[in-house]
Amino acid sequence: MIAEEYKQMLGKKSVIREIAEYGAERAKEIGYEHVFDYSLGNPSVPVLQAFTDKLIELASSSDPGAVHGYSPSLGIDSVREKVAQSLKRRFGMDYQKEHIFMVSGAAGGLAHALRAVTVKGDEVITFAPYFPEYDPYVNKTGAVLKVVPANTADFQINFTEFEKMLTPNVTAVIINSPNNPSGIVYSTDTLKQLAQLLQDKEKEYGHEIYLISDEPYREIVFKNVDAPYIATFYQNTITCYSFSKSLSIPGERIGYIAVNPACKDAALIVNICGQISRGIGHNCPPSIIQLAIAEVIDMTADLSVYETNMNILYNELTNLGFSCVKPGGTFYMFPKALEDDAVAFCKRALKYNLLLVPADSFGCPGYFRIAYCIPTEKVERSLNAFRKLAEEYKK
Amino acid sequence: MIAEEYKQMLGKKSVIREIAEYGAERAKEIGYEHVFDYSLGNPSVPVLQAFTDKLIELASSSDPGAVHGYSPSLGIDSVREKVAQSLKRRFGMDYQKEHIFMVSGAAGGLAHALRAVTVKGDEVITFAPYFPEYDPYVNKTGAVLKVVPANTADFQINFTEFEKMLTPNVTAVIINSPNNPSGIVYSTDTLKQLAQLLQDKEKEYGHEIYLISDEPYREIVFKNVDAPYIATFYQNTITCYSFSKSLSIPGERIGYIAVNPACKDAALIVNICGQISRGIGHNCPPSIIQLAIAEVIDMTADLSVYETNMNILYNELTNLGFSCVKPGGTFYMFPKALEDDAVAFCKRALKYNLLLVPADSFGCPGYFRIAYCIPTEKVERSLNAFRKLAEEYKK
Known part of the structure; x- marks a missing residue:
């Protein structure tokens, strides 16, 4: 018998996937370098030599x-x-x-x-x-x-x-x-x-x-x-x-x-x-x-870029009025969305080619996740998109 | 709570492990090259280049x-x-x-x-x-x-x-x-x-x-x-x-x-x-x-040694009076033991540094498995051990 318990797990299409799919489509249109993909926790720094x-x-x-x-x-x-x-x-x-x-x-x-x-x-x-x-x-x-x-x-x-x-x-x-x-x-x-x-x-x-x-x-x-x-x-x-x-x-x-x-x-x-x-x-x-x-048990790749990215984003976002507890580690940041519905907020962000993840599935509605494991120059280029997004909420 | 269902799986010490442990001990005493280890299905041929x-x-x-x-x-x-x-x-x-x-x-x-x-x-x-x-x-x-x-x-x-x-x-x-x-x-x-x-x-x-x-x-x-x-x-x-x-x-x-x-x-x-x-x-x-x-999807390593080993063993064992269906593939052979109790038979084989696996755990008591994924020269050196083992049963 087909195992129904697993079949049922298939039914739910996640918002994260929806956003990732939108991002993939946009990348085809404007090039991946112009999509500010903060959706995935994929490490970006070079592997330890x-x-x-x-x-x-x-x-x-x-x-x-x-x-x-x-x-x-x-x-x-x-x-x-x-x-x-x-x-x-x-x-x-x-x-x-x-x-x-x-x-x-x-x-x-x-x-x-x-x-x-x-x-x-x-x-x-x-x-x-x-x-x-x-x-x-x-x-x-x-x-x-x-x-x-x-x-x-x-x-x-x-x-x-x-x-x-x-x-x-x-x-x-x-x-x-x-x-x-x-x-x-x-x-x-x-x-x-x-x-x-x-x-x-x-x-x-x-x-x-x-x-x-x-x-x-x-x-x-x-x-x-x-x-x-x-x-x-x-x-x-x-x-x-x-x-x-x-x-x-x-x-x-x-x-x-x-x-x-x-x-x-x-x-x-x-x-x-x-x-x-x-x-x-x-x-x-x-x-x-x-x-x-x-053989490399006490070593790590050069992970310093994550802190660099965090500081750039944290400074800009708090300046823009986002409420955010400063991260102590990882490559994630977790600000409060600028409206109660974080899903609606993240969908609005897509207009500026910003892929953000609403935190409803993390058990914390109203917040969103930024996975800043991307190149620093891209983080810098993305700041204007965040500015435009914040601007919308000032109207 | 510690999961009892898994804890209970730990209790049973397998005969295969007992034989492998004996083999490891013998290897320390006489060198691994003198232990005819037919117990494990570990491929021995070089990896495909x-x-x-x-x-x-x-x-x-x-x-x-x-x-x-x-x-x-x-x-x-x-x-x-x-x-x-x-x-x-x-x-x-x-x-x-x-x-x-x-x-x-x-x-x-x-x-x-x-x-x-x-x-x-x-x-x-x-x-x-x-x-x-x-x-x-x-x-x-x-x-x-x-x-x-x-x-x-x-x-x-x-x-x-x-x-x-x-x-x-x-x-x-x-x-x-x-x-x-x-x-x-x-x-x-x-x-x-x-x-x-x-x-x-x-x-x-x-x-x-x-x-x-x-x-x-x-x-x-x-x-x-x-x-x-x-x-x-x-x-x-x-x-x-x-x-x-x-x-x-x-x-x-x-x-x-x-x-x-x-x-x-x-x-x-x-x-x-x-x-x-x-x-x-x-x-x-x-x-x-x-x-x-x-990238190597249609290729295999050179697997021909397994057939060479099979032929050497099959010929010798059938000559010695073992009853065995000729294998069509794999690197296993499955003869009938020379006494009803294949565990006793495999334990007796240890005397000649032959590691064989009784087939009770394979649901087929009275038979034993030879995993001939070992170098051909070792297979040849092992024949005398099989001869001595068979000799015991003629007395």
């Missing part, structure tokens, strides 16, 4: 065993070891190989982590604005995703609302800092308060509440921003990392799950991830990519 | 958009197009891009295909001997796997038993030809009879029965063996292909699902596969690997 060099070296081998062979389902041993050592070196925590599971990007990591620590009927909490793909990751485990409303003052956690939503059915909490789409980084205060609350509730409920920390933007943090390593605050943390943004290789599907060494059942969770892979036919991330990232 | 060349060329690009960017969830358009054109050229069927879904190897293809066309309570049938990972692929959709007993005379399909097991609950049938572990290729007669039976039952039951054809060994077929393209026989065929064996790159996780253009809901099934990916956090197979295989 050391990664490219290593990849070429590995690709040059024709020995299927050495480079292109099956990886163990938990990941290549030497790669897991290097990831653990790097985390240990950088964050002073006692990660070992057995705490690391190699995954196909943060998406694969989140879906695995959720399957490992939730069962049918569990509740999982996350915080608006949030990445809408959390819905299928959670729902397909049989658990239910509950979303804490945004704290639009600073996009830190809305603890009052969060506490109201905590029940004994909550077994996992997903956070994403630096955050897509707000660009905000959770402060030390926020993380301390979060950890204390979860610890208290664990005691009260008599079971673990796993903190699943989605960290693809960990390496994109701007100057003087307080951005501590999240797992240091809370034992039962499962960190999901991706090299997509730090190395500019989102299509190569590589990341890891790092379970806090102090987490309850840490090594068991890693082994369970291997069994989850069996059920979905996911044998391992690509071997050659695992081997390549292991 | 044209693939390596293309991979180096692609890896040399530091433009994240051109090579390392996100692929659409159905696969890169140009790659899907090239796969479709290749199938059209080779098998004369009207495949188009919309019938192709790029996957992470045949494992990913099977798991996706099963999720697309089965729902909770459905029955899925396969034929012994069969790849034991079909169990988790099927069970995790909520369907139930039923296994038709082996036809040990020639390892074609046991139609009498198969027909008895067909019920209106059956919505999918999995076949694997050339077959792991028997090495047998289904004949034109078998496939015609299979197609006729399934068509009749579709009419009788009033619903589709999808034929899911697992074809990672399609390109390893020996001289003068009748090996027709399976989808030509039956409209509702979903072909799951992998480049792991044809190019010797199993770790790079690349393959495709090709839905027969005449299949009911063909394009819908492909789109549903994209939605299934969302639920498991599988965005796409690695972009660089997709781009590389597309």
